[in-house]
Each structure stands twice: as C-alpha cells, then as structure tokens.
Amino acid sequence: MNAIGVDVGGTKIAAGVVSAAGKVLDEVRHPTPHSPKKLVEAIAGAIAEVGDGYEVGGVCLAVPGNILSTENRVIFSPNLHAIEGIPLKDELEPKIGLPLTIENDANAAAWGEFRFGAGSDVDHLVFITVGTGIGGGVITHGILMRGAQGAGGELGHTTIQATGPRCSCGNHGCLEAMASGTAIRRRAREVAIERPGSALDRLASAREILGEDVTRLAEEGDAAALSVLREAGTWLGIGLAGFVNIFNPEVVAIGGGVVEAGDLILEPARREIHLRATSPMRDLAEVRVATLGPKSGVLGAAALARGADSGEYVLGTP
Numbered sequence: 001m002n003a004i005g006v007d008v009g010g011t012k013i014a015a016g017v018v019s020a021a022g023k024v025l026d027e028v029r030h031p032t033p034h035s036p037k038k039l040v041e042a043i044a045g046a047i048a049e050v051g052d053g054y055e056v057g058g059v060c061l062a063v064p065g066n067i068l069s070t071e072n073r074v075i076f077s078p079n080l081h082a083i084e085g086i087p088l089k090d091e092l093e094p095k096i097g098l099p100l101t102i103e104n105d106a107n108a109a110a111w112g113e114f115r116f117g118a119g120s121d122v123d124h125l126v127f128i129t130v131g132t133g134i135g136g137g138v139i140t141h142g143i144l145m146r147g148a149q150g151a152g153g154e155l156g157h158t159t160i161q162a163t164g165p166r167c168s169c170g171n172h173g174c175l176e177a178m179a180s181g182t183a184i185r186r187r188a189r190e191v192a193i194e195r196p197g198s199a200l201d202r203l204a205s206a207r208e209i210l211g212e213d214v215t216r217l218a219e220e221g222d223a224a225a226l227s228v229l230r231e232a233g234t235w236l237g238i239g240l241a242g243f244v245n246i247f248n249p250e251v252v253a254i255g256g257g258v259v260e261a262g263d264l265i266l267e268p269a270r271r272e273i274h275l276r277a278t279s280p281m282r283d284l285a286e287v288r289v290a291t292l293g294p295k296s297g298v299l300g301a302a303a304l305a306r307g308a309d310s311g312e313y314v315l316g317t318p
C-alpha cells in the first residue's frame with residue numbers, strides 16, 4: 001500500500017506519496033506558513049494534492065521539535081513556533097480522511113535511512129543529521145527508539161562541553177552548539193579574529209561567512225578554515241563516541257549539509273570515536289555518509305505511516 005510522508009520544515013513543506021518499496025511516486029513542495037491555521041491548511045492541502053489519483057493507506061508527518069506522541073502534538077519547536085500545541089491528528093484527520101501519525105523529523109529521517117538508505121543492511125543504526133542544528137535517531141534491533149513520550153533520540157542536545165556556548169534548546173554546550181553548521185559559522189568568525197591575515201579573516205572582513213565558505217577555504221588549504229572544521233569534527237566525534245558506547249550500532253550514518261565538507265570533518269570524527277569509545281563497540285561501528293539526502297524525511301515518514309497502518313511494527317503510543 002502507498003503511504004504519504006510529509007516533511008514539515010521551518011521554510012518548506014515537502015509531501016510525497018511513496019510505494020511500499022520506497023519509490024517516491026509523486027512529490028510537492030510549498031512554503032511553510034507561520035500561523036497555526038494556515039499551517040494546518042497548507043499541510044492538508046499538500047496531502048490532498050500529492051495523494052490525488054493514488055490509493056493511500058495512511059499519512060505520517062515528520063515535524064521539527066519535541067513531540068508528545070501520546071497527544072500527537074509538538075510541544076517545542078524553535079524554528080516553527082506556529083506548530084506548537086496544535087492537536088495535529090484531531091485537526092487533520094477529518095480534513096484528509098486518512099489515518100495520521102506524527103514523528104520527530106530526525107527520527108523519521110533515521111527510519112528512512114534505515115529502511116532505504118545507509119543503514120538498510122543492518123539492524124542497529126545511529127543516525128545524525130548535521131545542518132543548522134543537529135538531529136538524531138536511533139534504531140536498535142530494527143526498532144525506532146522513541147522513549148516513553150515519543151520524544152527520545154535527541155542526540156544533538158547531549159551536553160558535551162559543560163561551559164560551552166548556549167544552544168537553541170536553552171542548555172549550554174550541547175553537541176548542536178559545538179558541531180552544527182551554526183557552530184561552524186560562529187567559530188569561523190572567532191577564528192578569523194584570532195588569525196589575522198588568514199583567508200578566513202580576509203573574507204570575514206568583507207562579508208558574512210557561510211558554512212560553504214569555510215569548506216571552500218579549507219579545501220584551498222587555509223589553515224584557519226581547516227582548524228574550524230577539524231574542531232567541529234572533533235566535537236562531533238566526541239558526541240558520537242558516547243553514542244557508540246551506549247547503542248553499540250553497526251553503522252553511524254551522518255547526513256545534513258555539513259557532510260559536504262567530507263573527510264575534513266569526518267576524519268577527526270572517526271579519530272575521536274576510535275580514541276574515546278571502547279572495545280568491542282568502537283571496532284564494529286562504521287561511520288557512513290547518509291545516502292538519501294533531503295528525501296530521507298519524506299521516505300521515512302511514509303514508511304512509518306505504513307508501519308502504523310499494517311502493524312508491521314508498533315509505534316510507541318499506548
């Protein structure tokens with residue numbers, strides 16, 4: 001049976017109708033409205049539009065932020081406050097006429113990579129997406145780990161530096177605050193000042209530095225830019241080493257825009273895992289680049305909708 005996965009982001013809503021084999025049959029994208037009423041209408045509209053002409057068994061929304069699965073609502077979403085508190089299942093099901101579930105967006109992306117991407121050959125996967133923020137998801141024994149409230153798997157908000165910079169969640173020194181694209185840009189501004197005359201410093205004097213600028217300058221050999229990426233990769237590896245010890249994954253899949261920097265960030269991350277995680281876990285865990293890119297959310301959500309529909313696996317709702 002086909003299912004619809006909807007990836008609700010801070011800037012766009014992507015909805016796809018997906019076959020049981022993981023083929024995206026049709027897809028639509030619309031800008032995300034930032035008022036609750038218009039947001040619900042836009043999501044319902046995208047579902048109706050993409051599902052038109054297809055037999056569909058269910059829908060899953062991949063939503064940003066912390067969810068309370070027992071109530072099918074988002075309780076905290078720093079990049080999309082409009083979605084906070086909306087009873088999404090109650091509001092949307094009558095409009096779309098299909099069973100609907102919700103899932104954290106990174107958990108849905110993790111499920112996508114597990115079913116169809118970088119983790120499709122294993123049963124134990126840690127997935128992390130490193131972009132503006134850091135999201136994560138954990139699959140253990142082939143089951144998505146969601147915790148008691150459906151809010152688990154927030155790997156990006158693990159504290160790795162007690163006195164570190166403030167994070168979007170309000171805590172200090174989260175993995176997200178040390179190794180995300182936002183953290184890389186912040187460190188690039190700081191390192192530009194610390195290293196006058198570097199290419200990074202010259203660019204920072206001319207305009208705002210973007211994440212891709214840091215990667216480009218590092219690839220051109222600028223020592224300051226290289227140090228920014230090495231530092232971010234080191235923090236990433238410190239976080240991942242802990243996850244490797246806790247979850248004993250076969251694969252650690254890393255997605256998100258920051259993997260564009262490739263080995264400049266992945267090599268220091270791998271080194272830290274090797275140095276800090278313990279045997280036998282560190283010897284098994286293979287760090288891979290996620291393969292589905294931005295489609296992982298839609299694919300994972302659709303697979304989750306199908307699972308809830310068919311009883312293929314049980315969602316963490318009572």
Ligand SMILES: [Zn+2]
Pocket residue numbers: 156157158167168169170171174176177
């Ligand atoms: Zn945080």
